[in-house]
Amino acid sequence: MFKLSKMADYSIVLLSRMSKAEDLLSTSELAEETQLSEATVAKIMRLLVKAEIVSSIRGAQGGYRLAVLPENLSAGDIITAIDGPKALTACTDDGAGECILIKNSAMAMRLQKINGAVKNALHNISLKDLYV
Amino acid sequence: MFKLSKMADYSIVLLSRMSKAEDLLSTSELAEETQLSEATVAKIMRLLVKAEIVSSIRGAQGGYRLAVLPENLSAGDIITAIDGPKALTACTDDGAGECILIKNSAMAMRLQKINGAVKNALHNISLKDLYV
DNA sequence: ATAAACCATACCAATTTTGTATGATTTATA
DNA sequence: TATAAATCATACAAAATTGGTATGGTTTAT
Numbered sequence: 001m002f003k004l005s006k007m008a009d010y011s012i013v014l015l016s017r018m019s020k021a022e023d024l025l026s027t028s029e030l031a032e033e034t035q036l037s038e039a040t041v042a043k044i045m046r047l048l049v050k051a052e053i054v055s056s057i058r059g060a061q062g063g064y065r066l067a068v069l070p071e072n073l074s075a076g077d078i079i080t081a082i083d084g085p086k087a088l089t090a091c092t093d094d095g096a097g098e099c100i101l102i103k104n105s106a107m108a109m110r111l112q113k114i115n116g117a118v119k120n121a122l123h124n125i126s127l128k129d130l131y132v
Numbered sequence: 133m134f135k136l137s138k139m140a141d142y143s144i145v146l147l148s149r150m151s152k153a154e155d156l157l158s159t160s161e162l163a164e165e166t167q168l169s170e171a172t173v174a175k176i177m178r179l180l181v182k183a184e185i186v187s188s189i190r191g192a193q194g195g196y197r198l199a200v201l202p203e204n205l206s207a208g209d210i211i212t213a214i215d216g217p218k219a220l221t222a223c224t225d226d227g228a229g230e231c232i233l234i235k236n237s238a239m240a241m242r243l244q245k246i247n248g249a250v251k252n253a254l255h256n257i258s259l260k261d262l263y264v
Numbered sequence: 265a266t267a268a269a270c271c272a273t274a275c276c277a278a279t280t281t282t283g284t285a286t287g288a289t290t291t292a293t294a
Numbered sequence: 295t296a297t298a299a300a301t302c303a304t305a306c307a308a309a310a311t312t313g314g315t316a317t318g319g320t321t322t323a324t
Contacts (some may be wrong), residue, residue: 001280002134002211002250003218004243008178026269045222046271059147059322060268075246079134083312087133108147110262111136114254115205121253124295124321130242133311138282158300178302190290192299215281261274 002118008082011044015078016131018054019070024063028105044082051081070131076122088119134250140214142168143176147210148263150186153203156195176214183213202263208254220251 009059013034020023027045031038045064048054055067065074150157159177163170177196187199198205212220212236237254 001137001215002247002254003219004246009242010265037314040313042270045313049270050179056270057318057322058270061323062265062269062321064270075249083133085137110141114136114257115134115263117207117253117257118250120136121249125249126247130245160300169283172282174301175283181301188301189291190289193292194300196301198298198323231275 004079005083005087007044008079008098010034011048011078011082012075012127012130014044015048015053015066015070015073015127016063018066018126019127019131021065024057024061026063029063042048047081048078053077053081070127073085073127074123074128075125075130076119078127079122088115088122133161136211137219138213139176140211142166142172143180143210143214144262145242146173146176146208147180147185147198147202147205147259150196151259151263153197156189156193156197158195161195179213180210183209185209185213202259205259206255207257207259207262208251210259211254220247220254 013036014030019032026040027038028038030045033039034041045054045056049056049064052067053061053073054064056062056064076088145168146162149162149165159170159174162168162177165264166173177186177188182195182197183187185205186196188194188196207218
């Protein structure tokens with residue numbers, strides 16, 4: 001399926017909100033403003049931190065802040081962070097073991113061609129483009 | 133998720149095989165040559181017929197034949213036929229009721245922008261490009 | 265010390281996807 | 295005209311994925 005997952009869409013909502021903020025935003029603040037549950041927000045923020053899309057400050061008065069400029073953050077980056085690399089990667093030569101298994105097969109070529117085109121398209125859309 | 137479904141991939145295998153054939157190919161012939169089960173082949177062919185990507189002849193000695201030139205058949209057409217229009221459509225103005233519900237919302241705008249880009253990318257890849 | 269806040273993991277429910285089974289209809293051919 | 299080859303239509307169960315929540319641990323400002 002080639003459609004945006006709910007989680008990826010939520011993450012764009014959150015990132016759009018963060019791109020308007022000067023200071024740190026906590027999970028509870030983000031949840032309240034976006035109408036999402038705190039648990040869901042927390043789950044997404046963890047993934048965005050791991051992908052180094054946002055930076056986090058722990059402890060009281062902590063929170064999250066964008067680590068990248070909105071114009072330098074692509075939809076592809078966000079989707080990869082949320083849905084995992086398998087959602088998008090085009091099986092490049094430096095890939096992991098799984099990729100080698102189907103290398104040289106016709107199936108691998110097709111996946112590479114199609115996923116490569118999708119990947120490319122998504123990397124040409126920035127968060128700034130999405131923030132309407 | 134932005135990856136090719138198994139069914140869509142199978143359909144490309146089948147269509148690639150058909151693009152090499154001069155005459156009709158039956159479900160059992162296609163199944164044998166592609167190593168897929170007859171039931172799975174039958175299911176896919178039905179969808180391709182409904183989408184007018186292949187034409188079918190019923191009865192004994194019947195079978196399937198490509199109804200479009202490989203260079204005029206896009207990956208987007210194939211995916212839409214197999215996974216349904218929701219896999220790809222960008223929520224256009226002439227769309228069905230479901231689309232109207234989220235119209236004018238920020239979510240609709242994002243979906244439109246992202247899915248539109250993916251849709252466009254997939255329509256620029258033809259079956260001929262995939263047939264390696 | 266305490267409370268605010270992030271971190272990590274595990275888990276279940278809901279949905280979607282895959283794959284198969286069954287029976288009906290069409291048609292070439294002996 | 296009976297038979298077999300073939301597509302058509304629907305329904306359904308198993309498997310995988312996704313969505314969402316809960317629980318407990320760790321960090322840090324006050």
